[in-house]
Amino acid sequence: xxxxxxxxxxxxxxxxxxxxxxxxxxxxxxxxxxxxxxxxxxxxxxxxxxxxxx
Numbered sequence: 001x002x003x004x005x006x007x008x009x010x011x012x013x014x015x016x017x018x019x020x021x022x023x024x025x026x027x028x029x030x031x032x033x034x035x036x037x038x039x040x041x042x043x044x045x046x047x048x049x050x051x052x053x054x
Contacts, residue, residue: 003024010032010042011046013032014028014032014042014043014046015031015046017031018043025039025040025043036038
């Protein structure tokens with residue numbers, strides 16, 4: 001069985017946890033060592049850069 005390597009950037013790790021592993025923002029925050037509010041800010045900022053959620 002092949003597995004993907006752990007992403008190196010924080011943003012990539014966040015999306016991996018939220019999308020691939022289906023973590024909640026609370027659980028992703030705990031894994032990344034930040035607050036849930038910070039994860040929500042990162043998520044909102046990334047969606048804004050991608051043009052989503054407008």
